[in-house]
Amino acid sequence: MTNLADIRKIYMKGSISLHEMPNEPFSAFKKWMSEAIESQVHEPTAFTLSTSNDGFPDSRVVLLKDFNEKGLVFFTNYNSQKGQQIATNPQIAMNFFWPELERQVRILGIAEKISPEESDKYFYSRPIESQAGAIISLQSSAIDADRNLELETQELLKTPEKIIRPNHWGGINIKPVQFEFWQGRPSRVHDRVRYKLANQLWSKERLAP
Numbered sequence: 246m247t248n249l250a251d252i253r254k255i256y257m258k259g260s261i262s263l264h265e266m267p268n269e270p271f272s273a274f275k276k277w278m279s280e281a282i283e284s285q286v287h288e289p290t291a292f293t294l295s296t297s298n299d300g301f302p303d304s305r306v307v308l309l310k311d312f313n314e315k316g317l318v319f320f321t322n323y324n325s326q327k328g329q330q331i332a333t334n335p336q337i338a339m340n341f342f343w344p345e346l347e348r349q350v351r352i353l354g355i356a357e358k359i360s361p362e363e364s365d366k367y368f369y370s371r372p373i374e375s376q377a378g379a380i381i382s383l384q385s386s387a388i389d390a391d392r393n394l395e396l397e398t399q400e401l402l403k404t405p406e407k408i409i410r411p412n413h414w415g416g417i418n419i420k421p422v423q424f425e426f427w428q429g430r431p432s433r434v435h436d437r438v439r440y441k442l443a444n445q446l447w448s449k450e451r452l453a454p
């Protein structure tokens with residue numbers, strides 16, 4: 246295998262200037278998300294969600310399904326590890342990495358469940374197979390090695406009247422308090438701009454790479 250220490254990339258796809266960044270982070274995030282989608286980044290909406298697990302940070306990838314100035318929304322099983330960790334400590338971190346654009350966005354925020362009506366709206370918009378899969382999976386529970394979840398999903402699909410959103414499956418909205426936009430630059434002199442929310446006002450500053 247190649248010596249990992251010898252793998253080196255020069256980042257030169259763009260730059261950001263504190264002066265040119267907007268005074269609030271949402272329009273910058275919208276612009277960067279649009280550019281990630283247009284650039285055909287693989288899974289542009291995927292982000293690493295970090296939660297607290299009894300003192301240990303715990304991370305996994307989930308998909309962003311909506312965002313606006315009220316927050317950023319993903320969907321999951323509320324009984325999963327992440328769901329239980331958020332119920333204990335709603336302070337979370339999000340990380341988007343778009344390698345094709347040499348960009349990273351870090352967000353800190355407070356997570357809370359969205360309303361059952363909003364969760365219904367998204368749940369029933371999904372393909373029926375995904376709805377059935379969400380019902381079958383008690384996400385993050387240990388299960389029998391030989392259990393055939395695909396077969397159980399197919400069985401459930403034979404009785405569509407039983408396909409109802411479980412109360413433990415729905416959306417989580419993250420109300421952000423901090424954003425950091427990172428753009429890779431040559432010689433590791435990367436550009437970083439951080440926004441912080443205080444007294445309902447966003448401030449921005451440049452950070453050393």
Ligand SMILES: Cc1cc2nc3c(=O)[nH]c(=O)nc-3n(C[C@H](O)[C@H](O)[C@H](O)COP(=O)(O)O)c2cc1C
Pocket residue numbers: 288291304305306307308309319320321322325326327328384385
């Ligand atoms: C690309 C990708 C997208 C994923 N999207 C979601 C998602 O939107 N919601 C979700 O609950 N899990 C999603 N997962 C699975 C999670 O990473 C994780 O395995 C699962 O949610 C259980 O996590 P937990 O045990 O920490 O709760 C995704 C995984 C990958 C790799």
